[in-house]
Structures are given as structure tokens and as C-alpha cells.
Amino acid sequence: MNRPDAHSLLSENFTRNPYPVYTKLRETAAIARMRFPDGQQGWLVTRYADAVDVLTDRRFIKDYAKLIGSSMEQMPVFTQNMLFADPPDHRRLRNLAQKAFTPKMISSMRERIQEIADELLDQAGRTSEMNLIDDYAFPLPIIVICEILGIPAEDRDRFRRWSNSLIEGSSSEAGASIYQHMQEFIQYLSGRFALARQHPDSGLISQLIAVEEAGDRLTEKELYGLVTLLIIAGHETTVNLIGNCVLALLSHPEQKRLLQNNPELIGQTIEEALRFNGPVEFSTSRWAGEDVEFRGRKIRKGELVIVSLNSADHDPEKFNTPELFDITRDKSPHLAFGKGIHQCLGAPLARLEGEIAISSFMKRFPEAELKVNEEELEWRPGMIVRGVRELPLLL
Numbered sequence: 378m379n380r381p382d383a384h385s386l387l388s389e390n391f392t393r394n395p396y397p398v399y400t401k402l403r404e405t406a407a408i409a410r411m412r413f414p415d416g417q418q419g420w421l422v423t424r425y426a427d428a429v430d431v432l433t434d435r436r437f438i439k440d441y442a443k444l445i446g447s448s449m450e451q452m453p454v455f456t457q458n459m460l461f462a463d464p465p466d467h468r469r470l471r472n473l474a475q476k477a478f479t480p481k482m483i484s485s486m487r488e489r490i491q492e493i494a495d496e497l498l499d500q501a502g503r504t505s506e507m508n509l510i511d512d513y514a515f516p517l518p519i520i521v522i523c524e525i526l527g528i529p530a531e532d533r534d535r536f537r538r539w540s541n542s543l544i545e546g547s548s549s550e551a552g553a554s555i556y557q558h559m560q561e562f563i564q565y566l567s568g569r570f571a572l573a574r575q576h577p578d579s580g581l582i583s584q585l586i587a588v589e590e591a592g593d594r595l596t597e598k599e600l601y602g603l604v605t606l607l608i609i610a611g612h613e614t615t616v617n618l619i620g621n622c623v624l625a626l627l628s629h630p631e632q633k634r635l636l637q638n639n640p641e642l643i644g645q646t647i648e649e650a651l652r653f654n655g656p657v658e659f660s661t662s663r664w665a666g667e668d669v670e671f672r673g674r675k676i677r678k679g680e681l682v683i684v685s686l687n688s689a690d691h692d693p694e695k696f697n698t699p700e701l702f703d704i705t706r707d708k709s710p711h712l713a714f715g716k717g718i719h720q721c722l723g724a725p726l727a728r729l730e731g732e733i734a735i736s737s738f739m740k741r742f743p744e745a746e747l748k749v750n751e752e753e754l755e756w757r758p759g760m761i762v763r764g765v766r767e768l769p770l771l772l
Contacts, residue, residue, distance in 0.1 A: 396691055407427060417681045419681030420683070424692050425695040428660075437664065439662075441662070444666070444678075461602075486521065489521070493517055498741045501513060502772065506771055507769075519616075522612050540613060542559075615727045621655075625654060643732050649702060651690075651709070652711035653702045656764060660684040663681070683760075
């Protein structure tokens with residue numbers, strides 16, 4: 378098999394259905410040498426067991442500054458969060474974030490998330506059609522995260538533009554707008570931070586500004602990094618979880634009927650949707666912090682290593698009949714939210730939003746169906762998220 382490269386991993390055919398390529402890679406080149414979109418040579422990991430080892434092996438580091446003799450504080454503000462940090466910085470940043478982003482706070486959102494879902498479905502029900510992404514999957518989590526942070530409703534659409542630009546930055550169409558959007562985002566957050574300091578409220582931004590751990594606080598740049606992570610990761614994952622889950626159910630009518638007849642299966646449905654067509658295609662970047670012998674390969678210090686989470690979650694060595702969408706599947710050890718110390722902090726919120734969103738949608742529109750053939754759907758470009766741009770439905 379030819380070595381994969383940035384072009385093949387960003388091609389329209391691959392984006393539409395990457396799983397045949399993953400099957401061949403797992404069988405012939407499970408740890409494949411390739412050139413990534415930014416020009417770096419590196420390694421792509423596709424098998425489940427290898428993926429778990431990479432995600433939990435401390436020899437593969439997240440803080441690129443260490444490799445270039447720099448410090449985290451000199452890196453772009455969007456990378457100054459726990460996702461791009463190694464211990465002990467990672468532990469410090471995650472502990473500070475967890476003080477404000479608690480399980481109690483997440484569970485207290487259940488009633489409000491249900492209200493938001495009902496309001497959006499009421500609006501959609503006024504016509505016989507809807508675009509699930511624009512009308513439901515996007516607004517629900519962005520309303521939730523903006524309310525948690527204390528961000529005004531009128532600013533939500535701006536977040537979508539900024540988020541799309543940053544998330545899809547690995548695509549060839551991204552262009553120079555990314556830098557402009559980053560600057561706009563920083564300027565906006567600077568104003569929100571100043572306002573929260575002058576007039577503290579119950580929003581998460583005010584809590585993050587005030588939070589302490591053993592006398593330690595978040596620096597200004599760390600605030601930018603963490604709030605950016607919460608806004609982008611906090612809604613992007615859920616947008617694609619909702620969209621991919623609805624698409625899977627509509628494409629597998631027997632599973633849709635099973636869920637409608639057994640609503641208690643909603644938790645398993647969400648877990649299977651996360652495994653079957655996860656909302657995050659690839660892990661964020663890791664680099665070998667030293668020369669590493671891994672599965673018979675010599676990975677040299679400084680080389681990039683990326684895990685295909687969706688390939689790992691289709692590995693037949695771990696999952697029986699992985700190509701089948703089965704909402705009765707036993708408890709799934711999928712990697713959709715990562716593994717190890719970098720496992721997604723917002724996973725409980727994404728699961729809660731997904732369960733409420735999907736169960737409410739199926740109850741409200743039991744006869745919903747795709748308006749177009751599945752082959753006509755356009756998938757978002759880039760090497761981070763996996764989801765469709767639009768999901769037109771007949772209600």
C-alpha cells in the first residue's frame with residue numbers, strides 16, 4: 378500500500394469514508410510514516426492497543442516548547458492550556474480548571490439543557506424540514522457553553538465563525554483568515570476578562586479568574602488558553618456527536634426503532650455513536666520527547682506522532698464486528714474522548730448534552746428522515762473533527 382500523506386488524508390473521498398483506508402493501514406502499516414498537512418514528517422497510529430499506549434506513554438509529550446528550548450509562556454496563547462501541557466504543568470492547569478468545572482455544576486445543567494433542546498425543537502417543528510446542524514446540533518451546545526461562561530447570546534454566531542476557522546485550520550481552504558480570527562478572538566476575550574474582573578458574576582470566566590490551587594492562579598495567557606479550549610472543544614465535540622449520532626440512527630432504521638421502543642438505551646446509543654463515527658477524527662499532536670523504540674519502529678526525538686481515534690475504535694482486535702452500528706453493544710472502551718491524563722475534561726457534559734439532544738429529537742420527530750442521499754452529504758475538512766457541514770432532514 379502506498380504511504381498515506383496529507384493530500385490523501387484530506388481528500389474528499391477519505392473524508393467521506395475513511396474506514397476502508399484505516400482497515401488497510403491496520404493490516405499493513407499500523408504505525409505509518411507520513412507527511413502531515415503542515416509539512417512535518419511523522420507517524421500515524423491506527424490500531425487500538427498502539428493508540429492506548431501512545432496516549433498514555435509519557436515519552437510522547439504535548440508541550441512542543443520543550444523540544445525547541447523555549448517555554449510554554451512563549452507559545453501562542455491558544456496552546457497555553459492543559460491539552461498542550463505535560464506534568465507538572467498539566468496537573469496544575471487541570472486542577473485549577475476542575476475547581477470551576479465540577480461534576481456538580483455539569484449535573485445542575487440538566488434541566489436547562491432540556492429547556493434549550495425543547496425550545497430549538499419547537500422552532501424546527503414550525504416547518505416540515507430542518508437542517509439538523511444549523512437548527513439544533515450547533516445552537517444547543519454553544520448556548521450551553523456560553524451560558525456556563527457568562528457570554529451574551531448575541532455573540533454566539535461570532536464564536537461559530539472563530540471556532541470553524543481554528544478547527545478547520547488543517548484544511549487547504551482555511552487561508553489567511555485564521556490569524557485574523559485568532560486576533561479577533563483574543564481581543565474579544567480580553568474585553569470579557571476585564572468586565573469579569575470589574576463586575577464578577579456566576580459565570581465560569583469569573584470563577585476561573587478567581588480560582589486558586591495552593592495559592593496559585595491562572596495567568597492571563599492561561600486564561601485565554603483554557604477559555605478557548607472550553608469554547609471550542611466544549612461545543613465542537615458535541616455538535617458532531619449529535620449530528621453523527623442522528624445520521625447513524627437514520628441510516629440504520631432498525632437501530633432507530635430499537636431506541637424508540639427502548640428509550641433506556643440512550644446511554645448505550647451515545648457510547649456507540651462515539652465509537653462508530655466519533656466526533657474527533659485524530660488526536661492532537663504529540664512528539665517523541667526522546668528516541669523511542671515502539672512496536673519495532675525507531676521514532677526519533679522531536680518526531681510528530683498522531684493517533685487516529687476513529688481507526689482505533691474500528692479495530693476488530695478490540696471490538697467485535699466494528700463496522701456494525703449496534704446500540705446494544707456492551708460497555709464500550711472507545712477512545713472518542715482520549716485516554717490517560719489528557720482525557721477530555723468536558724466528556725460528562727458532552728454525554729449529557731448528547732443524551733438529552735438525541736432522546737428529545739427522536740421523541741419529537743419519530744418519522745424524521747434524510748432529505749438527500751447519504752452520499753451527497755458534505756463532510757467538514759481538516760484533521761481534527763469529523764462531522765457533516767449540513768444534515769438536511771424531512772420531519
